[in-house]
Amino acid sequence: xxxxxETHRRTLIEQQLVAIWCEIxxxxxLGPREDIYEAGATSLDVARVAARIKKQFGRELxxxxxxxxxxxxxxxxxxxxDPALDMPLVVxxxxxxxxxPLFLIPGAGGNLIVLRDLWRRLPADQxxxxxxxxxxxxxxxxxxxxxxxxxxxxxxDIAATYLKEIAAVQPHGPYYxxxxxxxxxxxxxxxxxxxxxxxxxxxxxxxxxxLPGLRSPVRWADAPALxxxxxxxxxxxxxxxxxxxxxxxxxxxxxxxxxxxxxxxxGGKAAPGLIERRWVNLYAVTRYDPQPYAHRATVxxxxxxxxxxxxxxxxxxxxxxxxxxxFEHVPGDHGNFIQEPxxxxxxxxxxxxLQTVQRIGARG
Numbered sequence: 059x060x061x062x063x064e065t066h067r068r069t070l071i072e073q074q075l076v077a078i079w080c081e082i083x084x085x086x087x088l089g090p091r092e093d094i095y096e097a098g099a100t101s102l103d104v105a106r107v108a109a110r111i112k113k114q115f116g117r118e119l120x121x122x123x124x125x126x127x128x129x130x131x132x133x134x135x136x137x138x139x140d141p142a143l144d145m146p147l148v149v150x151x152x153x154x155x156x157x158x159p160l161f162l163i164p165g166a167g168g169n170l171i172v173l174r175d176l177w178r179r180l181p182a183d184q185x186x187x188x189x190x191x192x193x194x195x196x197x198x199x200x201x202x203x204x205x206x207x208x209x210x211x212x213x214x215d216i217a218a219t220y221l222k223e224i225a226a227v228q229p230h231g232p233y234y235x236x237x238x239x240x241x242x243x244x245x246x247x248x249x250x251x252x253x254x255x256x257x258x259x260x261x262x263x264x265x266x267x268x269l270p271g272l273r274s275p276v277r278w279a280d281a282p283a284l285x286x287x288x289x290x291x292x293x294x295x296x297x298x299x300x301x302x303x304x305x306x307x308x309x310x311x312x313x314x315x316x317x318x319x320x321x322x323x324x325g326g327k328a329a330p331g332l333i334e335r336r337w338v339n340l341y342a343v344t345r346y347d348p349q350p351y352a353h354r355a356t357v358x359x360x361x362x363x364x365x366x367x368x369x370x371x372x373x374x375x376x377x378x379x380x381x382x383x384x385f386e387h388v389p390g391d392h393g394n395f396i397q398e399p400x401x402x403x404x405x406x407x408x409x410x411x412l413q414t415v416q417r418i419g420a421r422g
Contacts, residue, residue: 068135071115071138074115075130075133075134075137076090078107079130083099083103090131090134100397100398101172101173108124115137117137147219148161148188148223148226148227149170149189152177152184152185152186154185155183155186157185158185158232158260158416159185159227160185160186160187160261160412161189161233161234162177162187162189162236162241163189163242164189165238166239166336166337166339172396173238175397175398176401176408179401179405180409181413187227191220211338211342212346216244216247216342217247217248217251220248221251232258232419233248233249233260234415235259235261235262236408237265237267238396239266239267239392240343241265242266243343245264246264246348249351249353249355250349253351261356262353262354262356263355263358263411263412264355264357265358266363266395267357267375269370270374348378350379350380351378351379352380353381354382354384355375356384356385357383357384357386358387358404358407360392361391362390362392362395384411386411388400388404389403390403
């Protein structure tokens with residue numbers, strides 16, 4: 059009888075998951091043992107499904123789960139099991155490669171799945187690891203009291219935490235780091251900490267990093283020219299510009315609001331229901347004042363950010379490195395340059411620079 063109840067419960071979970079996936083992928087059916095990626099799922103689809111699972115089942119599935127369990131049957135088994143998932147920060151994505159590990163650091167949301175299209179395009183001999191922080195809710199579910207969950211952190215604090223986990227996988231350099239958006243700031247800070255320790259940093263790639271402090275890439279002196287350029291665009295192009303700026307303003311305002319909540323809470327601690335990791339990280343960006351660094355970095359900028367915004371980004375990051383900064387402009391905007399089909403341009407440029415550094419290291 060107990061077995062029949064468990065089987066029925068598992069079947070109901072599978073049916074709900076199939077319904078979710080079919081809706082998101084806009085397909086008529088999906089077999090319980092069919093690979094979701096072979097069925098056409100993209101990183102954005104996976105992120106949307108993860109949000110639906112959180113809402114419907116009250117469970118947050120991290121990247122490691124969705125990589126190792128890419129079928130409805132496997133996901134259902136996990137959802138039906140013990141909710142306590144012991145997940146390390148460092149997630150092995152490809153361990154068979156002969157090249158030194160490449161560490162990927164995701165954006166403010168902390169979800170590595172958004173970088174899946176990129177790491178799948180990396181050479182087969184490149185070992186790849188990713189950083190995926192635990193959610194605040196996971197920390198509480200793991201037995202930590204709300205008062206013990208420290209969420210008022212700086213970029214420097216986050217970088218130090220990530221570095222400790224990275225060093226457990228690779229104790230000594232040379233290190234290879236790639237960070238996206240917020241993760242680019244963390245990668246930059248990790249590289250600075252490693253250099254200060256005397257550890258060699260061979261490669262640091264910053265993928266469309268935000269300006270430290272979430273500063274606006276607009277200067278008042280440039281406003282007239284930007285307005286004229288905006289008026290010269292077609293209506294669809296204007297809508298895209300408006301949507302981009304609306305997103306930037308929203309992120310800035312909401313992150314600062316969460317900062318007020320953090321400061322109002324005792325010791326920078328708050329109930330997990332009030333704060334999400336994304337806003338904690340963006341609030342950290344508002345307070346980040348990067349120090350000059352001695353290593354050379356490559357900054358990848360999405361072309362559709364616009365010439366003006368990318369020029370301000372180049373000026374800002376060039377001032378931080380006495381060793382110099384290399385800039386690459388790649389197809390797409392901030393939201394899609396890491397996804398198919400635009401990611402092809404990013405991956406080509408990234409791999410070319412990475413392999414150049416690796417050949418130099420092999421000779422020297």
